[in-house]
Amino acid sequence: MLLRNVFWKTVRDLRWPTFWVGLGMGAMTGYFALLYPTYSKLFDLDSMLAKMGPAAKLLGAGGDASSLIGFLHIELFSMILPALIVAFAAGMASGFTAGEESRGTIDVLLSYPVSRRRIVLEKSAAVFLACLVAAAAVWAFAMAGAAASSTALPPDRLAEALAMLVLLGLAFGAIALAISAATGNRAAAIGVAVAVMVVMYLVDALAAVVDGLNTIRPLSLFRYYLGNDPLRNGLSFSDAAVLAAVAAVFLVTSLVAFERRDLAA
Numbered sequence: 184m185l186l187r188n189v190f191w192k193t194v195r196d197l198r199w200p201t202f203w204v205g206l207g208m209g210a211m212t213g214y215f216a217l218l219y220p221t222y223s224k225l226f227d228l229d230s231m232l233a234k235m236g237p238a239a240k241l242l243g244a245g246g247d248a249s250s251l252i253g254f255l256h257i258e259l260f261s262m263i264l265p266a267l268i269v270a271f272a273a274g275m276a277s278g279f280t281a282g283e284e285s286r287g288t289i290d291v292l293l294s295y296p297v298s299r300r301r302i303v304l305e306k307s308a309a310v311f312l313a314c315l316v317a318a319a320a321v322w323a324f325a326m327a328g329a330a331a332s333s334t335a336l337p338p339d340r341l342a343e344a345l346a347m348l349v350l351l352g353l354a355f356g357a358i359a360l361a362i363s364a365a366t367g368n369r370a371a372a373i374g375v376a377v378a379v380m381v382v383m384y385l386v387d388a389l390a391a392v393v394d395g396l397n398t399i400r401p402l403s404l405f406r407y408y409l410g411n412d413p414l415r416n417g418l419s420f421s422d423a424a425v426l427a428a429v430a431a432v433f434l435v436t437s438l439v440a441f442e443r444r445d446l447a448a
Contacts, residue, residue: 189302193309197275201313204271205320208264212321215258216328216336219251251334252414255325260344260414262384264321265405268348269380272314272356277363277372279306299441307360307434314352318345343418344409350426351408355380357433365440380404404429 279302322338322345329336359376363369387405390396400406407426411419 189297189305190309193279193306194312197309197313200271200275201316204267204313205317208267208317209320209324212255212259212264213324213328215255216251216325216334217332219254219334220332222254223249251329251336252340255336256409256412256414260348260409264348265351265384265408266380268314268317268352269355270377271317272310272352273359273373273376275310275313276307276356276360277369277376279303279360279363300438303360303364303434303438303441307357307437310356311349311353314349314356318349321345340414340417344413346418347408347413347423347426350423350430351404354404354426354429354433357430357437361433361436361440364437364444367444 322341325341326336326338355376358379359372362375363372366372383403384405386396387400387403390400390403390406404426407419407422411417411422413419
């Protein structure tokens with residue numbers, strides 16, 4: 184029975200949110216890839232960034248825009264795509280426990296012959312799959328846009344940057360899941376995860392212009408997300424390991440918290 188298989192039941196429930204998120208992120212990336220040659224002819228993008236000075240770094244616009252890779256980094260990968268994937272992962276993960284409680288369906292879910300641990304693990308696996316599907320859509324649309332505009336875009340570098348994007352989303356999703364499992368409050372789970380993301384982003388961005396923040400920059404997950412600039416240099420396994428470790432730690436925290444929660448009320 185489908186309802187007894189938590190993973191496939193969750194995959195089924197997430198199919199439309201995943202479709203729309205993947206379509207939106209992918210279409211946006213493909214649009215920028217398609218129109219990059221037009222933008223580069225109409226505007227001297229590097230000159231514009233130079234005139235912005237330190238403000239460009241605050242907006243995550245480091246590097247140059249003389250290539251599609253640099254353009255995508257500035258326009259999408261530095262801020263917009265991370266915000267979307269984090270909101271998606273945190274929103275989905277926070278609903279797995281707190282959402283079930285608020286809807287009054289947690290008792291029905293737990294009445295099936297599945298453990299609390301299995302519920303958390305299989306639902307988390309479904310979020311991982313959903314993030315991968317969304318990232319694959321971004322890759323496909325971006326490559327199609329680049330091909331249509333006859334612009335070079337290394338498929339392997341794009342895939343590696345998207346892998347880091349998925350890990351970033353999973354890390355914040357795990358944070359939201361841990362808060363959800365511990366408190367049963369979905370709004371708090373999403374709010375805290377998004378707030379932490381904003382603070383970490385600002386710390387990482389401001390560290391480029393405020394030397395005093397360099398001491399706490401390693402605490403920002405954005406330092407590991409694009410610190411090695413995977414769009415240009417490829418995936419850093421050490422940075423990827425940090426993001427994966429954060430996701431794993433908070434997933435374990437979720438397991439422990441949900442096991443110990445008294446859901447009788």
